[in-house]
Amino acid sequence: MRLVFDRGTLLLADLGDLPATLDVGQIAGVLWDPRVGGYRAPARLCYAIASELRRRGVRIAEQPCPDLTPPSEFRPLDLRPYQDAALAAWRQRGRRGLVVLPTGSGKTHIALQAIATTRTPCLCLVPTRALLAQWATALGAIWDGPIGQFGDGVRAVGPVTLATFASAYRHMASIGDKFGLLIVDEAHHFGQGSLDEALEMSIAPLRLGLTATPPAPGPAARRLTTLVGPVVFERTIGDLAGRYLAPLERITWRLTLDPDERREYDALWEVYRRARRAFEGNHLAGAWEDFLHQAARTDEGRRGIAAWRRARRILAFPRRKREALSLLLGRHRAQRTLVFVADNETAYRVAREHLVMPLTCDIGRAERQQALARFRAGALRALVSAQVLNEGLDVPDAEVGIVVAGRLGGREHVQRVGRLLRPGDGKRALIYELVVDQSSEVSQAERRWEGLASRERSAA
Amino acid sequence: MLPESDLPLRLIEERAFIDFLGPQDEPWLRVLLAEMARFEGRRRRELAERLSEPLPCEAPYFKRRAATRALLRLWRGASTGGATPPGPARPAAPRSAELRAELFAAAAASEAPTAFILDQTARQRGITPAALIEALFADLPGERPVRAPDPPPTPAEAALRTNLAIAQAVLMRASRVELRVEGGVRPIVRLAKLRGLLCTITDGDLGEPARPVLEISGPFSLFRHTLLYGRALAELLPHLAWCARFELRAACALRGRLAKVSVGSGDPIFPAAPPALFDSRLEERFAADIARLAPDWDVIREPEPVRAGATLIFPDFLLRHRIHPERRVLVEIVGFWTPQYLATKLEKLRQAELPPCVLCVDQDRACAPGDLPAGLPVVPFRRRVDAAAVLLQAERLTAGSGSKAA
Structure with a gap:
């Protein structure tokens, strides 16, 4: 029998020599496809089906297998104890599963170490184009080999390949048989149905998901467990604050409307x-x-x-918020500050009024990277963003966050807070929230922090 | 593609009906187009904001939302002539990205008030602070000036374009489609295969003229209703407008359930650009040559597909005698070939009891050693198909049926 990768699925071919007692259609996930007159299964089941067939005495003459040169010769990477523990837990669970750690705690390091030690062609999925470049830089620091990329106008396969979720969704039908390990950054985006096929169309048996905000128990969490694996390791901000994450102070300013x-x-x-x-x-x-x-x-x-x-x-962005923002930017002139607003239009207004560089989806990737580099170097003191800074982007050493307004609720807030928690010498992160009294913002702000607190409680 | 929330649909039991725009919608479409024209030269963001609110006339809500999105997309596609700030003509505008880098760096380096930094940076650039602020984000999509396509669409065209956008947005939510089609099947099948879709023939009324029923889906459609192939399926729709007759049926995930949708000939949908008449210069020359050489024969380009077993065959030409229409010969121009391939193909055609077929074979594209099969209706060629030789074969192959008819 042969197992053939066909556009994100697995075709079972040459069934002539099967034992008479074996009904292939009874194997979990395998269906008869009348369109081609053969049996078909999702590619993610490739190894499970092959193993089941072998167990039943079927000789498999051919099966899809990553044929890229496995990456090797990685430079050593120092892991913190909890990162080591996360990796060990993942290995122990058959190298499938989710690692849940707060933003800023170094999830990428865990993934890099997984790639280095697994030594199989690897595909890393990231949510945005901006993160492609960030992962390429992180990977380049420990490995000199060619890095493939799908996304941002590039289509190139390498032993380690980076892809945006959208590109993976579009191209997995053609590259799904090339990798043995899948790394899924910000894995909470999966499990809800819209992108799941990207994970179903890959034969990779080894899977590592990374997230700070796993889905609540329910259908999405169950689906994510099927596609990536169960939660194998979890630590919260509370667990890591102090030694590995900066302590956080929340200050809420209740403002009035004119x-x-x-x-x-x-x-x-x-x-x-x-x-x-x-x-x-x-x-x-x-x-x-x-x-x-x-x-x-x-x-x-x-x-x-x-x-x-x-x-x-x-x-x-009413008048009082404008005044408050002006005051806060002046007060924290010496510190790196991130300003979070509700939409791009407000980001540009803040930029015009307070001369703060905006980072929005409209600003090109090169300019955004340049701005982040200058922010790191201290040539820019503040950045304003609606959503670009919410997730994944590595913004080290920001000490002050000012939440002018938000739109997306609890998960957005956890990610935003995480931007400030990367540790520094004697660093104490400050987060200001500007909330308009007697408005829907009051309850929204409470719900945001409740979301963060509940994550703490559930972990405890 | 339009979001589901903007689709003018009626869901009745298990069926969804698309509310296509028609002549009755042209009055408010005219107002919408006039409103868009008012924003010519102003920022796109301002236009989008304006259009998020009601028009100064009665307009069906969902149809208006769909039309607005479809037209905004058309407007965005129009050339903006570079990212210049809106307003009256100015001296060459500085590049916005450079301005941003310069201004925000200056602000970070200085403790001076905002107005002073603005003034200083503007002076260095030789512009006013107001012009500097104006140009600061002029390159970003929402800040670009509104430019209408040239020529702007008429209300009738706007309706057709909106209808196409609506129907495509519905099909985007399909996992597979069933297509009954007559005339012009070949480009559809070719396009579907190019997009990685599977085309299979299901039982249909294959009478005369042939009307094959195609089921088009993707490999993964077998496992569940997936939107993976929605874009590819939706892309087929404007090309169907060039078929003589079609009826497309699909189950689409709409408002949380699967609803049956049907689109067919006569539905007012904006068509794709017409398909090329010939696949290649070679075919075009052959068609011209044989038409000139054989005035008694009709030369039909891409005739209806013929069924051979479980597959459809798409011949390149059908030669049909004008006086004795039962004298018919299929002509296929073969690209790469092997002697075995040619023999098998002709045998398959013979078994299917189809009209005789002449294969024109490019001698430079043989993929395996060996001579052309002897005694079979094969016309070898190099660079140009010999129309006279094809005609000779056609006469020979149909001589019997012609005399019978006579």
């Missing part, structure tokens, strides 16, 4: 509330998405959505 802003905000909020009440009258406990969908069907609902958008725009 009378004219307040009047406009209240009027808009009332329009929104009317639409919301009308919706809730018919849909008990309806989700936000349901509200958007239903509201779009009526004039009152549409006015409600438009009013909610405008109200949110007022909260994003």
Whole structure:
């Protein structure tokens, strides 16, 4: 029998010499494909199926196998004790599983050591193009071999290849048989269905997922366990703060709207509330998405959505926040500061008013990298961002964070806080939150910190 | 592609019906286009903000949202003529990225007030502080000036383009499609295969004219409803407009469930560019030569596919005698070949009881040693197909049927 990799799946060919008692269709994951008149399975089951067939006495003449030269001759890497422990736990669980560690605790180091010790062709999946460059730099520090890349306009396979999630999704059908190890950075993006095929179409039996924010128990967590493996190691900010992460101090500034802003905000909020009440009258406990969908069907609902958008725009950067930001930037002139805002438009407003370099998805990769390098070197004292800094990007030594506004909730906040926690000599990270009193921001801010605290509690 | 929340759809039981835009939508489309024209030269972000709010006239909500997105995409595709700040003509604008680097570095290095740093940097550049602020992000997508495509679409064209965007967005949520198609099948199958899709023939009404039923899907579609092939499936749609008749059916994941969707000939969809008439210069020359040499024969380019066993065969030409239409010969121009391949192919055609077929074989593209099979209707050629030789074969192969008819 032959197992053939076919565009992200496995075709079982030459079934003529099978034992009469064996029904291939009974093997888990294998289905009859009437389109080609053969049996087919997802590529991720390649090794499991081969092993099952061998167990049943089938001789396999051919099976997909990574044929790239395995990477070797890595320079040694010093790991912290918890990083070593994470790697050991992963090995013990058959080199499949998730490592959960806070941002800034050096998850990439664990992955690099896994690549160096596993010595099989490896594909590293990262969420953004910016992270491709960051991983290439980290890899280049311990290895001189050719680094492949899929994403940011490049399509090249190497013994260690980096790919954005989107590129992996598009190209796994052609490269899924080339790697034995999959590293999945920010693995919490998977398990929700939309990108999962990227992991299903790879034959790689060894898988390491990295995240600071694993999905809560439920279907997504179960799916992630199937695709990458179970959580094999977890530490929280509380576990590592002090020695390996900088201690964190949270300061919330409760601000007011100016009378004219307040009047406009209240009027808009009332329009929104009317639409919301009308919706809730018919849909008990309806989700936000349901509200958007239903509201779009009526004039009152549409006015409600438009009013909610405008109200949110007022909260994003009212006068008091502008003044507070100005004050804080002046107070922390000597420290590296990250300013987090709700959207790109506000990022540009902050940039224009306070002359702070913005990092947004619109700014090109080269310019962003240049800005980060200058921030590291101290030539830029502050950066403002809506989402680019939320996840993964290595921003060492930022001491102060100013959350002007946020949009995405608890997970976003955990990632944002993590930007400040990379340890430094005597460093104490400060995070300011600017919250408009008597507005939806008050409860949002509480929920954000509750999210962080609950992660702490669940880990404890 | 349009997000699901913007699609004008009606879901009734297990079926989804697309609300296509039509002539009744042209009045508000005209207003929408006029609104977009008002923002010519202003920032794209401002236009997007404006269009997120209602038009000054009645417009169906979902259709308007879909049209807005489709037209904004068309506008973005129009040349902006470089990233210059909006407003009246200015002296050559400095590069925004350079300005940013310079201004923010100056701000980090100095404790002076913002206005002073702005003024100083602007003076070094020979512009005013206001122009400096204006040019600071002028290169970013949202800050680029709005430029309408030339010529701008009419309301009718805008409706067709929106309909295409809607139908494609629906098909993006399909895992496989079933296609009943007549005329122009070959480019569709070719495009599907190029996109890595599987094309299989399912039972359909293969009468006369042949109307094959194709099922197009991806390898992974076997395991579950995946959106992996949605983009490739959606790409087929504008090309179907060039088929004589088609009906496409698909199950699409819409609003949390699988709904059956059907699109067919007559649905008002903006077509793709017309397919090339000939695959190559070689075929084009052959068609011209044989048309000139054989005035009694109709030369039909890419006739309907013919079924041979479980597969479809797509001949390049059909030669049909004008007076005796039962005298028909298929002509196929073969690229790379081996003698074994040619013999097998002709045998397969013979067994399928199809009209006789003449194979034109490029002598420079033999992939295995060996002579051309003797006694078979094969016309060898180098660089140019000998139309006279093909005609001779056609006459010979159909001589019997012609005399019978006579």
